[in-house]
Amino acid sequence: MSEATASIDGRTVAVRDGQTILQAARQAGIQIPTLCYLEGLRPEGGCRVCLVQLDGSPRPVAACHTPLRPGMRVATRNEELFALRRDILSLYLQDGKLNAYHRDHRDSEFTRLLEDHGLAAPRLDPARAGARLDQSHPYMRFQPALCINCRRCVAACDEVQGQFVYSMAERGPFTHLIYGRDGHFLHSPCVACGACVDRCPTGAISDRDRLRGEAPERVVESVCGYCGVGCRIAVAARDSRVLSITGVAAAAVNRGHLCVKGRYAHAYHHSPERLTQPLLRTDDGFKPIRWEEALRVLVDRLRGVRERHGAQALGVFTSSRSTNEATYLLQKLFRTVIGTNNVDCCARVCHSSTALALQQVTGTGAATAAYEDIDRCGCILLAGANPTEAHPVVGARLKQAVLRGARLIVADPRRIELADYADVHLQLKPGANVALFNALAWVLFDEGLVDAAYAAERLEGFAELQQFLARHALTDFTSTAGVEPQQVRAAARILGAGGPVLFVHGLGLSELTQGTASVKALCNLGMLTGSIGRPGGGMLPLRGQNNVQGSADMGSMPNQLTGYQPVGDPEVRRHVESIWGELPPAEPGLTIPEMLTAAVHGRIRALWIQGEDIAQSDPFQQHVRNALSKLEFLVVQELFMTETARYAHLVLPAAGALEQDGTFTNGERRIQRVRAAVPPPGEARPDWLVARDVARAFGRDWDYPHPGAVMDEIARVAPRLFGGVRYDRLGADGLQWPCPSVDHPGTPQVHQAAFLRGRGQLSVTEPLANPEHDVAGFPYTLITGRVLNHYNVGTMTRRTPQSELTDADRLEIHPDDAAREGLKDNDRVRICSTWGCTHVTVRLSPRVSPGTFFLPFHFPETATNQLIGPHADPDSKCPQYKVTAVRLSPPVEEPRGEIAAEAVAAPDRPSNGDAHPGPAAREAERNLAGART
Amino acid sequence: MPDAYTLRHRQRRADWLLQEIDDALKRRPDPSEDELEQLARETGVPVAALRGVISSFADFAVEPAAFRICRGTSCFLSRGSETIHIHSSHALAHAIACAGYCDRAPAFLDPDGEVHTASRSRPRHALPDLRVMGREPLLLARLLRGDHARLDQARAAGVYAALARALERPPAEVLRAVEESGIRGRGGAGFPTGTKWRACAEAPGPLRWVVANGDEGDPGSFIDRVLLEHDPHAVLEGMLLCGYAVGARRGIVYIRSEYPSAREVMRRAVADARAAGLIGRDVLGSGFTFEIDVISGHGSYVCGEETAMLNAIEGRRGEVRLRPPFPAQAGLFGCPTVINNVETLANIPVIVERGADAYRRFGTPQSAGTKTICLNNAFARPGIVEVEFGVSLAEVIDEAGGGRNGDALEMILMGGPMGSLLPADEWDVPICYGAMRERGLKLGHGGLVGIPRGTDARRLLEHLLEFMVAESCGKCVPCRLGSRRGRTLVAQLGANGESRAEFTRLLRVIEAGSLCAFGQHMVDPMRRLVELKGDEIFAGACAR
DSSP states (O other): OOOOOOTTTTTEOOOOTTBBBHHHHHTOOOOOOSSOOOTTOOOOOOOOOOEEETTSSSSOTTTTTTTTTTTTTEEESHHHHHHHHHHHHHHHOOOOTTTOGGGGGGSSSSHHHHHTTOOOOOOOOHHHHTTOOOOOOSSSHHHHHHHHOOOHHHHHIIIIOOOOEEESSOOGOOEEEETTTTTOGGGSSSOOOHHHHHHSSSSSEEEGTTTTOOSEEEEEEEEOBBBOOOOOOEEETTTTTEEEEOOTTOTTTTOOOOOOHHHHTTTGGTTOOOOOOOOOTTTTTTEEHHHHHHHHHHHHHHHHEEEEEEEEEEEEEOTSSHHHHHHHHHHHHHIIIOOOOOOGGGGTTTTHHHHHHHHHHSSSSSSSOOOOOHHHOEEEEEEEEOOHHHHHHHHHHHHHHHHHHHHHHHHHHOOOGGGGGEEEEOOTTTHHOOOOOOOHHHHHHHOSSSSSHEEEEEEEEEEHHHHHHTTSOOOHHHHHHHHHHHHHHHHHHHTTTOOOOOEOOHHHHHHSSTTHHHHHHHHHHHTTOOTSSSOOEEEEOOOOOHHHHHHHTOOOOOEEEETTEEEEHHHHHHHHHHHHHOOOOOOOOOOHHHHHHHHHHTTOOOOEEEEEEHHSSSSSSHHHHHHHHOOOOOEEEEEOOTTTTTGEEEEEEEEEEEGGOOOEETTEEEEEOOSSSSSTTTTOOHHHHHHHHHHHHHTTTOSSSSSHHHHHHHHHSSSHTTTTTOGGGTTTEEEOOOOOOOOOOSSOOOOOOOTTSSSSEEOOOOOOOOOSOTTTTEEEEEEEEEETTTOOOOOOOOGGGGGOOOOOOOOEEOOHHHHHHHTTTEEEEEEEEEOOEEEEEEEEEEBBBEEEEEEEESSGOOGGGGGSSSSBBBTTTOOOOOEEEEEOOOOOOOOHHHHHHHOOOTSOOOOTTTOOOHHHHHHHHHHHHHOOO | OTTTTTHHHTTTOOSSSHHHHHHHHHHSSOOOHHHHOOOOOOOOSSSHHHHHHHHSSSSGSOOTTTTEOSSSSHHHHBBBBBBBOTTTTOOOEEEESSOGGGGGSEEEOOTTTTEEESSSSOOTSOOEEEEEESSSSSSSTTGGGOOOSSHHHHHHHHHHHHHHTTSOOOOHHHHHHHHTOOOOOOTTTBHHHHHHHHHHHHSOOOOOOEEEOOOSSTTTTTTHHHHHHHHHHHHHHHHHHHHHHOOEEEEEEEETTHHHHHHHHHHHHHHHHTTTSSBBBGGGOOOSSSSEEEOOOOOOOOOSHHHHHHHHTTOOOOOOOOOOSOOOTTTTGSSEEEEEEEHHHHHHHHHHHOHHHHHTSOOOSSSEEEEEEEOOTTTTEEEEEEEEEEHHHHHHHHHTSSSSGGGOEEEEEEEGGGGEEGGGOOOBBOOOHHHHHTTOOOOTOEEEEETTTTTOHHHHHHHHHHHHHHHSSSSHHHHHHHHHHHHHHHHTTTTTTHHHHHHHHHHHHHHHSSSSHHHHHHHHHHHHHHHHHHHHHHHHHHHH
């Protein structure tokens, strides 16, 4: 049979199911003018600019929403249609309410359309322009006089972000765009993703940072330097300044979408507080020095410590915000030139549990699925993650998947935004994930919902898990988890309905004393439902920092060399030595917490800390500051004088995310090219160059002319994962590892044919008591985490207008608890754990359950991590940030000053007046000291 | 596609959103921004969408204490010749169109929803004068004997007998009977009812809906009000038969708020029928389950358009939807849905009772059965005439005695503001969908508004434009902005010699460019009026 055809402007075109006249015409290269229509969004059918004529139809039809049917004869351009379109467009101009266009917007899509139809765009009447202008928001502006009510913004907000900020009000000629509650972006639910701005055809909704109209000198494509989603960005720059950032429409990761941080929060690059020269600590404080001198000091001091105390007295914390190349070189520097495995990165304090669990279960410590699986999954289990705030672009994609029909189960002690969209919200007791996941597995077995064929073919440990679960009643698990058995059954039935399930999790699983067990128990569900390795299913942990995946990949771990190769494996050592020429000891080095404890006890004497503010970000803050203050030599590579940098002997000015070349690896193992859009300020230098030059100063002939040369070496060192990675292959969307050879296309879905380790390992995970549960005198449980408007310890975001959006950390407390404690919104309160105290401002929120608090750690004055104790997962060493027993009491002094003093303790005054490490702390410290990875 | 309502729909709320909003606004009129946000949280609809939907319905802006004054065409034409007395202490007044008392215009509703009319001869609660032209009445047979709103009266008169017999036979038989009867929708478009039902019955989906369109907004028509108020069980029986035929389990009677009494009668009728086992689980012991809800409109003419009505039922702004998909494929909440006019549904029991062949013997080959024609008080004998298709318009006007008080009628507005304007020399046309379509005429819902000689044509044009400005939904630009442009042009007549040409061109743009029948057809009577009375309307311009 010949395929069905129709004719458009006399040209024969194929009729494809579901295709509109407009789509078919565009495919055939026939351009029909449009205004309210935008590819990828639902057709509105309102502007009627795309009217076309159909043989046999009494009147024209809109091409954007009329399906092309076999035999149709369509005319898209003739004088009659042109006149009709022009007459329709002239209605905007004749209408008294809308006759004004700003000079700056003469180039808008709308004014171009007018001009194409022989109509002149009028000028904005300045007297009217300011009347209802909304400038409430630091980034976005609305000029009602420019709005033509096309509704693109409404569709974009609904279908890209899912925030539903906009609507239309009134009707007939009075119909107009509204948003939020009162016409102020700042008071609306808008999350400033910019999806509407990008699509506005008139400039009525616009970015304030783009209004100055400065033409960019260049637009550089790179990757966002915030979270681990890895959105591709286009950076417009002029001179040495970033003008604006937009999402790359064709990007596989983000498809043009960005979040408020990625799109707007770039001002920190040009902050006057940037470090622009190396700084050397002297008796009179920090003194600027030349790089040559800095390198000489660095080499002398590191060499000196090594000579006096041995190589194992030195260590390095690489930055998860830096590039793969920088991380690789710095770990190589310490492993070869210094000769120690004391190399670690912030993955230790975030997803080390995830990486360890996934490695043991599947054979590789990374996501098994990719973001594209979100679009094709039928069911999502979201556990211990709040992606609409912490990973907003993935959060929006998850929300869209659910809005389009995917089932969603949320396991989280907080009623996070996505819980509103969930089929079942399992609001478990903080930290009780193992019991909860065991309960779900229990029901899968009980109700015959296990994918038995998958289990038989691909898994091991099945019988042991089955027997373990059979020894318990469902209520054993549900009562520990604090959830209703019926809810667990309902959730398990959804999980076990047959389709693959996508398991998305965050730090709410890994940052626990049972972090590794939590992830393993979640992996059990991934395997029992037959999801891992199937399209639309699998494990998709959300990585925190832009290159935390890459940091671990590059070998910034004390026990593994580049590419997760065991440091003690003779075969690995032979291979790596053949490239590096020298090797570290065969024994694993120390983790971050171990190095800090060793520093307290004088076994670690020198540390290099690259781009991490551990004095604010790491738990058991008193201990961290104590460790830093004991060091003989501390070098810190930073953008700003951070809490940690204050302890340094040498501070090196670093390049920001938009100032360096290299690659980042996102949370779905995608290695993407990063390019400098602007030069670093002053003498600040990219991290990889510093590592290279230090090695040279040590006398090594590290000859890497460009970061690409570093990647070539990485491919040789770890061929199984990166063998095929070359800069010239990292086209637009990069490569997802494993990519073992230059003809390999990369691997979106790992373990498709078989698990990398052979069979998937089911685990018996016994729920253990949490040391922060049921602590006498501390009746509440504190969860710490992130909010949308800030990133990590806020080093970057606090130096942008983000601080206008969120100006402080707030303690979220349930209204019932607030009533009991006599607290109301904005009250100050003193909060204490058994480890420390701080003062915070409270905000009443029904999103936490009674008995549970939530506190971010973005602002140093909050000193959130003073509250966090030394408990950690025994296997991964990941600290327990997520569960801390606390109590509230009235503020003890004039709050702000005291907090500042508590938090910003200078190195010469390291002890915290308000900290009271008791016997438990000392015991925990011993545990840390004895722990090995 | 996700939108502001997806979350609420995902939560499978049982309440009807517009009713929730209505209740909330009755408790707290003119809510603050905080209160609106609270209502948004309670209803699961984002606050902007909530503001949007509230502002799109006229009723939500009306003080509960306001009088609602009919500004339908009949009442418009009657002003000045009749007087309405409203007590001076009730100064609040809100215009509506129309109250459905065109046979005794002008009319208004008091704050309690009681209607008041100018006619002294016919009490306000009385049935209109009902007459028959043709072999026998099919639709009005019962009403000719009086009100049958009570269930016992209705059953005694044979209502639900067709249902009881149909339930003993397979649903396909009902569907086939309706198809073979040749009945077309009486609401205006004249689409074959059986085709619609078949499409719904065969569309995939676990749930189907039947919606009775009781949003009789066309000024000039009031048959649906009369059926809803006085023969509600006939409508319910038609819905039940439809639900049985297409496999639907739920039905909605959507009744405009301008018909408060119809709404109350229908609520009562549904309750009575449910109590009698005619609605609900296991109807008449047959195993067929069908639930019916009565939903009120909130002041929007366009919601009489079927897709706008679906939006209103879902609690959305009363805007038309893009088609395809058609409601029979994806209607209410995305489910296959039959939407039939009240008069159409009231015909269904007759078809099922008598059989398709017997029904088809009435009327013409293209238009089977009978049609009610509503006559306003411009006629000597206003009321409702049930005519067999094929009777000519002129005969109906003769039967009504021509113009009131012996005055000649200059024109007839047939089928409401989206219908056709006919001067006297065009009345010799059979009432028949086929014959009328051939002449470019639209029967619409069958309301005839007589326009007496001497009517100010410019004021009539302004009246039609005011209606369009007030009732355009705002979805598409030609109707949204063209309506206001038209009003401005007519208001500025005399200052601009080009006005007539420009106005005519504007009407063409609105007609050719508009998304739905409202814009496409509203211009028809206006253009005809300009053709017929242009010199009078544009006199100012010519005299310049």
